[in-house]
Amino acid sequence: MKFRLFASSLVAAAFAGPVLAQDQNITIDRPECVAPAQPGGGFDLTCRIAQRGLQEVLSNPVQVTFMPGGIGAVAINLFNTTRTDDPNAIVAFSSGSILNMVTGKYGEWGADDVKFTATAGTDYGAIIVRADSEFQSLADVMTALKADISSVVLGAGGSVGSQDWMKAALLVRAEELDPRQMRYVAFDGGGDAMSGLLGGSIDIYTGDVGEVISQLEAGAVRVLAVMTQDRLPAPFADIPTTNELGYPDADWAILRGYYMGKNVSDEAYNAWVDAFKSAYGTEQWQQVVSDQGLQVYDKAGEELNQDIQRRVEVMREIAQEAGLIQ
Structure with missing residues (x-):
């Protein structure tokens, strides 16, 4: 039942109202989004949202690079060793990344070892x-x-x-x-x-x-x-849900977003946060998110950090129930 409550809470949160856009053009020297996997998966999708969705608010285009290995382990290790203060790079993460942090799949690196920056949407x-x-x-x-x-x-x-x-x-x-x-x-x-x-x-x-x-x-x-309670809008409106097919406990919602190295300066971190807040609520951002098959879910900066901490606690409880951690 707690699996269902967790996923259902994410479904409800996905329809929260957008952050108001701000009129500004932000300079980040060499903006990069790191997708910690091979091309074609969810991390790639997440970086493409940043690349397209921030076009109107950043002075320079976002470059996407791929860093496969350990389903995110290689990337989080790099950003906790040699690129801890990189002001130009954001790394794509998902709810699965947070779960890996909680269950020790990333070794010594956990949710306190990165700076959660902004969301891309929910899947x-x-x-x-x-x-x-x-x-x-x-x-x-x-x-x-x-x-x-x-x-x-x-x-x-x-x-x-x-x-x-x-x-x-x-x-x-x-x-x-x-x-x-x-x-x-x-x-x-x-x-x-x-x-x-x-x-x-x-x-x-x-x-x-x-x-x-x-x-x-x-x-x-x-x-x-x-795997959700209610049907999604187009282009998925004709696809049934696990709930309506008789499996109400078999639902799962996924948050997608970005983090930075834990030692980045406040100035660099806030530049990225401001960029996302400027994009949120615009027609361009909402269209990009929709085109990638996600639902809008806009949080950045401290608001996102508080959200992540709540998720960490819930995931830790789920993992303990499943016998994944003590």
Whole structure:
């Protein structure tokens, strides 16, 4: 039930009102957004939002670079060692990144070792199959799992204990099955997981609905259900939710945003915060967020830090219940 309460609270928060835009043009010498994975996944999507959404408020364009490894571990290590005070770089993170911090997946680096800067929006878990999959509905998947849990290969861009694993775990737990018995393949990011799905390595991809919009439009995949209580607006309005299909506890919402190194100056940090606040509420920003399949969720600076601390406490409680941490 606490999984459901946590995800549902994120769904409600996603429709909070935008921050009022400010009239200013902000100079950041060499703005960079680091996507800590291969191209094509959720971190890539997050950086593209910053790249396009800040065009009208930054003097210089945002460059996107990729830093795969450990689903964010390589990036957080770099920004806690050699780039701790980099004034030009922001790093994409998600709720899964926060979970990794909470459960020790990033080693010694936790939520107190970065400066959470701004949000990009919110996304939702999804049950995704190839267009030619034998599974025509979520009911088909659940029937197969109940008959033989090992007959269905699930996978996503996260290891055991990650939020993508938790999405798969929630799905099997909805039928009172043991998540420890499911066949789960961990990939290093959503792009690799999508390749695994399209290549036939896995049957079900428990990814995020926002990151599959291009494959969905191309007819390469089908989304059997979005892991939320209420239906999302277009282009996902025709996709049923896990709630309406009879699995109200199998929902999961994902926050996407950016952090900076913990030793950046207040001046550099505030420049980025001001840039995002200037973009929030504009038609340009809202269109960019919508184009990437996300829902608007605008928080930056101290307001975001307080939000993250609340999430950390809830995630820690969930992780303890799941036996991931003591």
